[in-house]
Amino acid sequence: MTGTPLKTFFAPDSRSTVAAEAEARPAPAITVRGLGVRFGSKLALSGVDMDFPTGRITALIGPSGCGKTTLLRSLNRLHDTTPGARVLGSVHLGDLDVYAPEINPTEIRARIGMVFQRPNPFPTLSIYDNVVSGLRLNGIRKKAILNDAAESALQSAALWDSVSHKLKTSAMRLSGGEQQRLCIARALAVEPDVLLMDEPTSALDPIATSRIETLLRALVKQVTIIIVTHNMQQAARVSDYCAFLMVEEDRVGHLVEEGLTLQIFSKPADPRTEEYVTGRIG
Amino acid sequence: MSVVAASQVDRRTLIRQSARKSHRRRQIAGVVAAALCGLGLCIALVPLISIVALTVSKGIAAWSVDFFTRLPTPAGIPGGGIVNALVGSLIIDGLAAVMALPVGFIVALFLAEHEGRLANTVRFVVDVAAGLPAITIGLFAYAIVVLPEGHFSALSASVALAVLMLPIAIRAGETAIRTVPQDLWEAGIALGIRRARVARSLVIVSALPGLVTASLLAISRAIGEAAPLLFTAIGSQVFATSLGQPMASLSLVVYFDGIQPYPDLQRTAWGTALTLLVIVMLLNVSSRLLARRMRRFTR
Structure with missing residues (x-):
């Protein structure tokens, strides 16, 4: 049952470079060692060691409750805002220890942007104000800078052409897919090194989903992307690297294996990975 | 396998x-239930409508231009008004709102964003405070402002x-x-924005329509109170x-003129009651309109 049919998941032209990359894995943008997360007395994730390669898309896959989102949110210290949550182990952004006591979490979050499952533009702000909110609310006032940032972020999110004439209208007037691209633009405007995406297309229709997937392939040239997805085909289509997490009866969420997406989907090392990617579990 | 068992057919x-x-x-039960709901609605509406009807019918006679523009006259002398009470209520309630609402909303933000023992304690205290009899609050103000100063004052009111407004503002x-x-x-x-900044520039702004409603609710509750004054x-x-x-103040006029034996003062009391009713109604309607308008995005 090894997956020749799985090959059909891959878009024909998407990653011709990736195969050649097998021996030259890029330097990590984010390194995690012994990462675990505890909510109150309940351990949700434990012992994750992994490198997220720079300038690549890494997909986190696995069945519900395996800790994909928990892992993602520990990278930008978003668990800080959850009462009772404790992150164990270490996360490094380049050489920077993300959880070092002297580190200001807001700086980390400006360098590691995030896009959520449901599009969450600020409802009271216009399209323009949404895009520049991360800059403006961090004290940048110069019109010229804000305008430049807004245009380039919207260009990167493939939204500029459709909204450039109505920047001052409410973000809520956009369609779901456009709202999600606006959220991507808003995250990009802060010029992050890494972009975390938590099932960014699960609330979108197939056309909007495919637009975002295309966008991700274009974006990865400028920013490292880590994406959580429930959709195996999506992981196969967009990611360069793939990490499979799992929760088992006697073991909390943990990393089973990670590697090149092609390899994970065609000849995974662990039988559980194979069962999952071929749809027999999860 | 496609043949259905006889017992299954029977069932x-x-x-x-x-x-x-x-x-x-x-069907019958549904009609009866709907009728009961309608009856309940009528019973609930009767006192409400009669209060409004009575106040309008008795109060409208007192209304005139003079009523809103002139000072009160002693019993028996016609042409008196309540302009001082109107302005008084405006000043007293306005100042009370300025004191209570900002503090109230800051506490509200704290309660909305924090779980834990302190938040629960504050919430409990606020609930108790909301149930305090208005007259007790008046006594409190008497003790902490009037007594030290040695005289009655609008400030103490x-x-x-x-x-009185604080718990309403906090919970709403x-x-x-x-x-x-x-x-x-x-x-x-x-996005890497500081928590305080997120609260101030994004959350509070989104909650603004609700906060406006909360403000007007607190003000309209306070404006009708006589006991604390x-x-x-x-x-x-x-x-x-x-x-x-x-x-x-308007509520004091209703109270003091209403208990007088003179018909013209009683008429003033009714007219003032109607004025209060209209003000409260306007506050409620405008809070709703304002909230709707703010929700509809215009920029």
Whole structure:
């Protein structure tokens, strides 16, 4: 049952470079060692060691409750805002220890942007104000800078052409897919090194989903992307690297294996990975 | 395998027959229930409508241009008005709102964003405070402002009303802030914006329509209260604008003129009651309109 049919998941032209990359894995943008997360007395994730390669898309896959989102949110210290949550182990952004006591979490979050499952533009702000909110609310006032940032972020999110004439209208007037691209633009405007995406297309229709997937392939040239997805085909289509997490009866969420997406989907090392990617579990 | 067992056929027939029979019964039950709801609604509306009808019919006779523009006259002398009470209420309630609302909304933000023992304690205290009899609050203001100062004053009345408004502003404000989805917090935090800034520039702004409603609710509750003003503002026959002096207020006019044996003063009381009713109604309607307007995005 090894997956020749799985090959059909891959878009024909998407990653011709990736195969050649097998021996030259890029330097990590984010390194995690012994990462675990505890909510109150309940351990949700434990012992994750992994490198997220720079300038690549890494997909986190696995069945519900395996800790994909928990892992993602520990990278930008978003668990800080959850009462009772404790992150164990270490996360490094380049050489920077993300959880070092002297580190200001807001700086980390400006360098590691995030896009959520449901599009969450600020409802009271216009399209323009949404895009520049991360800059403006961090004290940048110069019109010229804000305008430049807004245009380039919207260009990167493939939204500029459709909204450039109505920047001052409410973000809520956009369609779901456009709202999600606006959220991507808003995250990009802060010029992050890494972009975390938590099932960014699960609330979108197939056309909007495919637009975002295309966008991700274009974006990865400028920013490292880590994406959580429930959709195996999506992981196969967009990611360069793939990490499979799992929760088992006697073991909390943990990393089973990670590697090149092609390899994970065609000849995974662990039988559980194979069962999952071929749809027999999860 | 496709043949259905005989017992299953019997059961199906039984279920369908029984459904048909009970349909009629359920229809009747539905009509009865709807009628009961209607009856309950009428019973609830009767006192409300009679109060409004009585106040309008008795109060409208007192209304005139003079009523709103002139100072009160002694019993028996026609042409008196309540302009001092109108202005007095405006000053007393306005000052009370300025004192209570900002503090109230800051506490509301705290309650909406923090779980834990301190938040629960604060919430409990606020709930108790909301149930405090208004007259007790008046006594409190008397003790902490009037006694030390040695005289009645509009300021002491504002303090009393501020204490009265505070729990309303806190609880209504908390509800308004809680309606802002958690998504929005996370969106802001994940952009690397400081928590305080997210609260101020994104959450509060989104909660603004609700906060406006909360403000007007608190003000309209306070404006009709007479008890907290009895030994604070105490009322006045003259046009007072100084916070250090006794001041007239609409609710006090209703109370003091209403208990007089003179028909013209009683008429003034009704006219003032109608004025209060209209003000409260306007506050409610405008809070709704304003909230709707703010929700509709225009820029």
